[in-house]
Amino acid sequence: MHPQDFFTQLQNQGISFFAGVPDSLLKDICAYITDHAPLHQHVICANEGGAVALGIGYHLATKKIPLIYLQNSGLGNMINPLLSLADEEVYSIPLLLMIGWRGEPGFKDEPQHVKQGRVMLKMLDAMEIPYSILDTDLEKSAAILTHAICDARQHHRPHALVVRKNTFAEYKLSKDLKVSLELSREEAIKQVVNALNERDVVVATTGMTSRELFEHRKGQNNKQMSDFLTVGGMGHALKVALGIALQNTKREVFCIDGDGAAIMHLGALAIIGTLACGNFKHVLINNGAHDSVGGQPTAGFDIDFQKIAMAAGYKNAMSVATLEELTGAMDTLKKNQGPQFLEIKVRKGARKDLGRPTLTPLENKQLFMNFLQNS
Numbered sequence: 001m002h003p004q005d006f007f008t009q010l011q012n013q014g015i016s017f018f019a020g021v022p023d024s025l026l027k028d029i030c031a032y033i034t035d036h037a038p039l040h041q042h043v044i045c046a047n048e049g050g051a052v053a054l055g056i057g058y059h060l061a062t063k064k065i066p067l068i069y070l071q072n073s074g075l076g077n078m079i080n081p082l083l084s085l086a087d088e089e090v091y092s093i094p095l096l097l098m099i100g101w102r103g104e105p106g107f108k109d110e111p112q113h114v115k116q117g118r119v120m121l122k123m124l125d126a127m128e129i130p131y132s133i134l135d136t137d138l139e140k141s142a143a144i145l146t147h148a149i150c151d152a153r154q155h156h157r158p159h160a161l162v163v164r165k166n167t168f169a170e171y172k173l174s175k176d177l178k179v180s181l182e183l184s185r186e187e188a189i190k191q192v193v194n195a196l197n198e199r200d201v202v203v204a205t206t207g208m209t210s211r212e213l214f215e216h217r218k219g220q221n222n223k224q225m226s227d228f229l230t231v232g233g234m235g236h237a238l239k240v241a242l243g244i245a246l247q248n249t250k251r252e253v254f255c256i257d258g259d260g261a262a263i264m265h266l267g268a269l270a271i272i273g274t275l276a277c278g279n280f281k282h283v284l285i286n287n288g289a290h291d292s293v294g295g296q297p298t299a300g301f302d303i304d305f306q307k308i309a310m311a312a313g314y315k316n317a318m319s320v321a322t323l324e325e326l327t328g329a330m331d332t333l334k335k336n337q338g339p340q341f342l343e344i345k346v347r348k349g350a351r352k353d354l355g356r357p358t359l360t361p362l363e364n365k366q367l368f369m370n371f372l373q374n375s
Helices: 003-012 024-036 048-062 072-086 111-126 138-155 185-194 208-219 237-247 259-264 267-275 305-312 323-335 361-373
Strands: 018-020 042-044 067-071 095-100 131-133 158-163 201-204 227-229 253-258 280-286 316-320 340-345
Touching (some): 003 024, 003 138, 024 067, 024 095, 072 095, 072 111, 138 158, 185 208, 185 253, 185 280, 185 323, 201 208, 208 227, 208 253, 227 361, 237 259, 237 267, 253 259, 259 280, 267 305, 280 323, 305 316
Parallel strands (some): 018 042, 067 095, 131 158, 201 227, 201 253, 316 340
């Protein structure tokens, strides 16, 4: 189904406000919404729960139904506002949820999506949120959409549209901000880890970052034991790294983070700053985009991460955009007590032949834990 046709169906049904967190299964329709929704009628949110809250505010102000989009892994972030605010037994708010079905049974997917896909419909049932599976046929999708909106409006409750892989035809984002920067994310990762010693610990955020780190280590024939690849749980790599650093004070712990992940759970910076963990080093690679799920923009280039980190209590914060700057900043990062913060501004994109980790998450975990126990 072409995204334009579905967007027109939504408009014809009175749906004109959109909020959410991008998903690879929804990247084509999200790109179309980005290009064609008016200013302030489409908000790419920090996290999925925030998107629900934004939609609730929109309904309170207009009496209209918003569309909230997400990958099914984001359901966890939505449970609280869905059940404690939007639910029929609380404020009874009509919402249209559009959920990308990663890990759908019968389709091969990455390990972190398998169980999520298997239990997703049961989760919706448990929350008593009715759902409809969107069809690729235009007439059928129109009928499904009409039913979902009527249900949400009549019962004043959320209704979910479940979207399977390849439901939408390809659409390329035209409002794609081109930023001229010297470094790619992969080049930045290489420079960071090459500057570390054998005892240092690396925790990498989800998406392309973990994949590129794994490929680099593999290319160097490294044992890959010192890296924890946070393949799921977007935004939580920071706290995983902090938990390790607090218990392994004789090792330097480097979290390689992303702008979208950091913004999703920005409160983690306040906890890190408050705890003043001396061996904690936070490296944020900022490309201003949700690069792993279609390149939708984040607020990464619109905010000052340096000032945020310093205000949160970090000992020092730096921002670089060139190889020369990065080399000097890594020297500073390594020599000084943490928490230290380093933002590396990079261009978005990844090479087309980028592979995926060949270790299973369980294998990665065991190798990593063995490394931490090794004196």
